[in-house]
Amino acid sequence: MARTRAWPRGLRATLSWLHLWVGLVAGTVFxxxxxxxxxxxxxxxxxxxxxxxxxxxxxxxxxxxxxxILREWEPRGLGSVHLPEPDGVPTWQGYFGDGRRGYFDPATGELLLMRSADDDWLMWLHDFHIELLGGDAGKQVLGVVGWIAVGLLLTGLYLWWPKAGRWLAQLKMHRGPPVRRWLSWHRSSGVLLLPLLLLATLTGVGMIYHAGFRAVLTGTFGGDAPPAAPQRAAPEARATDWPRVLALATTALPDARLTRTGAPDPGSDVIAFRARSHGEWHPNGRSLVYIDRAGTRVLAAHDATGQRLGARMTEAIYPLHIGSVGGAVYKWATALAGLLPAFLLVTGFLFWRRRRGKR
Structure with missing residues (x-):
């Protein structure tokens, strides 16, 4: 009986020690x-x-x-082109194979701006956020940190969990003394905002391990992979009639807005478009349209809103993570969730320092 009673105390002490030290180390990256x-x-x-x-x-x-734009810039590494957005940047956006982004006048196609992580702080910050500036290796490290962060959040919830009838008392944020203040601020803010922060963390991990998350979600809730692009060889020396192609593509899915395209592969007669159907959360859409180079035939069209639940859940991971769902309220809530790990790190450190000074 004594052993049974001692085990939870030992488990709690171990988890508290791990939560503190792992939080101070991995929590800094988080x-x-x-x-x-x-x-x-x-x-x-x-x-x-x-x-x-x-x-x-x-x-x-x-x-x-x-x-x-494609004629002038594809030979210089342009891979795909994002169409002007009604709720975003109203210019053509070009994505280059070396990571650069170009912005082109929607009326003339003239280059307005070229950006890269070497000369643009926002793109540098983006590379840091998704791969710690370390390419695939950095992305894998970030994935491990993400799982550790999930563990920190769940162990924090376990350590906070109060006895029956003490929920409000356990959520109270105290002004002093310092040890109690920092501990209560750390615990209460973490618990109150846990759903939001856990969602942001899990969706971030889900983006890194996209294939695994998709397999689990589609296996549980149903869903198939998006249809493969049709295979069709281009007649010799056939040029792409972009005005006709673009006009036809807009009619393939009447409730969708075209978002991205690019030049066809050499020898292929297939022009691929990404599109965002009405009701899709993904800002770029996961719907697909395929048109022949002459702009005379819709070769295939895929409306992502018609997929089964597991596939739709998979495609909701990215928009949930970047705050593009639910308008300004969720956008600001996502930004708040990003501030919380730093707040937890600082309050956790101050609590540890004050408690250590009392010993």
Whole structure:
């Protein structure tokens, strides 16, 4: 009987020790990632504030302009082009194979801005947030830190959990003495905002281990992989009629908005588009449209809103993480969640320091 009673106390002490020391070490990385995420929630707003030449353009997607951009910039590494957005940057956005991003006038196709992580602080912050500036290796390290962060949040909840009837007392934030103040601020803020922070952390981990999360979600709730692109060889020397292609693509899914495209592969007659159907959370959409180079035939169309629940849950991971769901309220809530790891780190450190000084 004595052993049975001693075990929970030993378990609690062990978890408390791990929570403290792992939190002080891995929590530092977690805090920096959270702070960078809070800034990146407002990426487009900050970008347009920093570069006013990207603002004030009439929203338009002209096939001739798109053709000019691809003709001039594909030989220089342009991979895909994002169409002007009604709720984002109103210019063409080009994504290059080396990580650069180009912004082109929607009316003329002239280059307005070229950015890279080497000369743009927002892109540098983005690379830090998603891969710790370390490529695939950094991304894997970040994945491990993400799982550790989930463990810290759950052990913190366990250590906080009060006896029956003491819920409100356990949530109270005290002004003093210092040891009690920092502990109560640390615990109460962590518990009150736990759902929001846990969601942000799990969706971040889900983006790193996307294939595994998709397999679990689709296996549990149903869902298939998106349809493969049709295979169709282009007639020799056939040019792409971008005005006709763009016009036809907009009709393939009447309730969708085209978001991204690129030049066809050499020898292929297939032009691929990403699209966002009405009701999709993903800002770029997961719907697909395929058109032939001549712009005379819709080869295939996939409406992502018609997928089974598991597939839709998988595609909700990214928009939930970046705060693009639910308008301004959720956007600011996501930014708040990014600030919380730093607050927990500071209050946890101050509690440890004060308690240590009393010994």
């Amino acid at each position: 805090a920096l990632i959270g702070l960078s995420g809070s800034v990146l929630v407002f990426h487009d707003d900050l970008l347009q504030w920093q570069h006013p030449e990207l603002t004030g353009h009439e929203l338009r997607a002209d096939g001739d302009v798109l053709a000019r």
